[in-house]
Amino acid sequence: MRAIVYTRTGDSSVLETVEREVTEPASGEIRVRVVVSGVNPTDWKARRGSNAAPEGTPSVPNQDGAGIVDAVGPDVTGFAVGDRVWLAISAWQRPASGTAQEHTVTPVERAFRLPDSVSFDEGASLGVPAVTAHRALTVDEDGPDRLAPGALQGRTVLVAGGAGAVGHAAIQLARWAGASVIATVSGADKAALAAAAGADHVVVYRDPDAGDQIRTLAPDGVDIVVEVAAGANAELDQAVTHPRSTIASYGNDGGAPMTIDFGRAIAQNLRYQFVLIYTMGADAWTAAGEAVTAAAADGALSIGDDAGLPVHRYALEQTAAAHDAVEGGIVGKVLIVVADD
Incomplete structure (x- = not known):
């Protein structure tokens, strides 16, 4: 062969x-x-x-x-x-x-x-992107450990890098599970992709008022952040979350040092979860595989230009x-x- x-x-x-x-x-x-x-x-x-x-x-x-x-x-x-x-x-x-x-x-x-x-x-x-996205969306203390339609109903998810493969899967899975989704991207072309994937709102993170835009869309703060650039976006993430929010990071694109405002983080009981699917455990692996399969069967994980x-x-x-x-x-x-x- x-x-x-x-x-x-x-x-x-x-x-x-x-x-x-x-x-x-x-x-x-x-x-x-x-x-x-x-x-x-x-x-x-x-x-x-x-x-x-x-x-x-x-x-x-x-x-x-x-x-x-x-x-x-x-x-x-x-x-x-x-x-x-x-x-x-x-x-x-x-x-x-x-x-x-x-x-x-x-x-x-x-x-x-x-x-x-x-x-x-x-x-x-599917594979790495969708399983990573599922894991990031299911590590919240107050959320589900397996996605399904309605599992994230009433929740607001912020997806950083909404035009990337993991971001794309996170948008689609979060929407399939009933969440409201805000995506951040670098510019107009990628904003169109994130919108095509199903994001309810798209914010250009380079805008100086990006945090204010997100706070306007989610006045009480976002429940879950799916983060691709933990260091570069640390301040933004901490500024748009609320008590008991979860920041789930699977990458540090750009390699910037990650700085946490300890006083703010502890006052809000923020949860930082670092996501690597290779070592996340058998139960989480099985849950992700089964949920991703179900979402794909429902047509929620499509690809191509029209799907972003x-x-x-x-x-x-x-x-x-x-x-x-x-x-x-x-x-x-x-x-x-x-x-x-």
């Missing part, structure tokens, strides 16, 4: 196309014929050396994907040959299980049924270019078409 591998870390030039043997799944594993592989920032960061396998170990990039089960390991229940599935963090601690290959073997807990109404492109776009997340497709042999596009900050979702569906 065709596969993309790298045996040393570095820029995208370390990626190469090779032929690999198709392996059999062991107990607790399934083998998936990959149709579409999704690319996320975590993928190029791993290739550059973050959580990379030891030098010389063949690693297959990309954590997320969608495809069809074509073999089931011993003692596996819940999946059968022919099932459509979406995959998330398939390559975590398993360098050979990335989705940039024609077949991948993955643990059953990293696979979820892909509803018939959901395309493989959409399935490959432009799609950029590459062939398997163009994986290096796909990585470069994500590393370069392309707006939208980058997908690698591995096979015909």
Whole structure:
């Protein structure tokens, strides 16, 4: 089978196309014929050396994907040959299980049924972004630990970076769960994307009165912040929250130091939650996978220009270019078409 591998870390030039043997799944594993592989920032960061396998170990990039089960390991229940599935963090601690290959073997807990109404492109776009968004939306002390229609009714969510993949998923999941959503973006073009995703209101965070705009929209403060730039937005986040609000941060884009006004934070009993889905625990993982699947089945996690997340497709042999596009900050979702569906 065709596969993309790298045996040393570095820029995208370390990626190469090779032929690999198709392996059999062991107990607790399934083998998936990959149709579409999704690319996320975590993928190029791993290739550059973050959580990379030891030098010389063949690693297959990309954590997320969608495809069809074509073999089931011993003692596996819940999946059968022919099932459509979406995959998330398939390559975590398993360098050979990335989705940039024609077949991948993955643990059953990293696979979820892909509803018939959901395309493989959409399935490959779920994974890291949607699971991260679900986690960020369910760590509030007074909120649900699993999303469903009505679960966030009456709540106001602020999504920073509403035009990004995680921000896009957070907007869609929050709206599906009944929340009112305010998104922040850098400018007019991205504001249009966040609005298309379903944000009720969009604020340009570069505006000097961005905090006042948010406070006008949510006079009592926002309940949950889904944060992509913890340092740069620390002051804004603390200014627009209320007692017992939660600021859930999954990134620190820009790398600015994070400064907390301790007196204000403690007076308001603010909750800061840092979100990394790889280590969030089995119960939260299962809840996220099941809720994301349900939202996708309801049509709440669509992609494309009309849904506010432009799609950029590459062939398997163009994986290096796909990585470069994500590393370069392309707006939208980058997908690698591995096979015909």
